[in-house]
Structures are given as C-alpha cells and as structure tokens.
Ligand code: SF4
C-alpha cells in the first residue's frame with residue numbers, strides 16, 4: 257500500500273493539491289445510517305480526503321463581483337475536485353481493491369428529514385483525517401487557508417497507511433469570534449453545534465432558473481428520489497448562483513487577524 261500512497265501523493269503534488277490526508281473508514285462509523293463509509297462502499301477500510309484553496313481574492317468581502325467570481329470558481333473547482341477523486345479511485349482499483357469517489361457537491365440525496373446531504377460528509381472526513389478543524393461557520397478551518405478549502409475524497413476497501421500533509425495543529429476559532437454568526441443574514445449558523453442549517457442556507461442563497469422552488473418542494477414532499485435527481489441535475493456547476501458566502505468571506509481564520 258505504501259507504493260499506492262506514494263502515487264496518490266504524486267497526483268497531489270503534480271496537480272497543486274496542497275492538503276491531503278487519509279484515515280480509517282471506521283472513524284466515521286457513527287455517521288447517520290445511509291451516510292457511513294460502509295453504506296457507500298461495503299467493506300470500506302480507508303478514506304482519502306484532499307483540499308484545494310480558493311484564492312483569497314475571490315472571497316474578498318468588499319471586492320466587486322464577488323458573487324459572480326464565487327459562482328465561476330465553484331463551477332470549475334468542483335469539476336477539478338471530482339476529476340481528482342475519480343483518478344485516485346481508479347488508481348486504488350489497480351491493486352484489486354474497490355474505491356468510490358466522494359464528489360465535491362452534487363449528486364445530492366435527501367435524508368430522513370428530507371434535508372439535502374452529500375453522500376458522505378466531507379467536512380467530517382477532513383476532521384478525522386486531521387487536515388483541519390471544524391469552525392463555528394460549519395466549515396473546515398485550516399491555519400493557512402482559512403475557510404477557503406474546497407474538498408474532494410475517496411472511500412476505498414484498501415487499507416491505507418495514516419497520512420497527513422501538511423502536518424497541522426489547529427487552534428480552532430478564537431473564543432470571542434462571532435463574525436460569521438453575526439454576519440449571516442438569515443441566522444442559519446448554530447455556533448454551539450458548529451453547523452449550518454443547510455436547508456435555510458440553500459433556500460436563501462442558491463438561485464437557479466432551472467429549479468423552480470415550488471416544483472422542488474412538491475417533489476420533495478411526494479417523490480423524494482425524483483427531487484434528489486432534479487436537484488443533482490440542475491445544481492451547481494454552471495447552473496447555480498450563490499448570492500451569499502458571507503460566512504466564508506468574512507472569516508478571519510488563517511489570516512493572522514482573528
Ligand atoms: S452562506 Fe450566507 S446564508 Fe448560508 S450560512 Fe453562510 S452566511 Fe448564512
């Protein structure tokens with residue numbers, strides 16, 4: 257497995273992926289049923305997670321066109337992350353193991369409360385691999401990249417050695433910082449749980465002409481699987497504009513000025 261790990265590191269180096277980690281899949285065995293590594297891939301043994309930072313200028317709060325720049329960046333970076341996840345999964349399968357990519361954004365599913373979820377919680381993958389820590393804004397914080405890391409990953413039956421690059425010890429949010437909580441226009445952030453109410457956030461921020469809200473809400477109530485497919489087809493990439501990223505743009509973590 258050491259050789260496979262070296263080849264994964266090589267992909268990260270040549271593709272300018274600065275943050276990479278692995279962890280045993282069992283570290284996420286306490287995720288909700290249907291969203292555990294074992295549910296995505298029976299026999300799952302390891303997780304691979306990696307992050308690429310969005311340039312700081314894209315999220316600069318007072319910058320002109322910040323919404324349009326975030327929109328374009330997300331469309332490109334999610335494709336890049338997904339491509340890397342697929343490449344790493346294919347590499348892991350060369351040795352006879354199985355591997356499933358964990359895509360950066362869509363496809364989505366609806367959980368038992370009919371809340372939107374990814375297939376596996378990438379933020380948690382990052383936490384258990386030790387590549388960052390969870391902030392009050394519900395995102396993975398890294399002392400070099402702040403809240404700006406976008407994540408990709410893979411679940412595999414391969415037993416990978418523990419790996420983390422760069423080594424990091426994150427202090428986490430400063431005790432008195434409440435910037436993201438105060439700036440959120442719809443108060444969707446629960447600082448104690450370090451979580452965002454994802455449905456409130458999405459309802460407010462995501463705009464796409466391809467997904468009429470009424471149609472989605474009706475499908476969500478009556479035919480959840482159809483709602484999942486519609487949302488996955490019409491979301492992100494080129495299609496969805498997020499009119500708010502304030503919990504990221506204003507977060508001072510990693511800038512030396514919290
Ligand atoms: S993106 Fe905007 S609406 Fe959503 S949690 Fe962050 S600040 Fe709140």
Ligand code: SF4
Nearest residue numbers: 391393429433436507
């Ligand atoms: S704005 Fe402050 S409290 Fe919120 S995530 Fe960033 S450092 Fe933590």
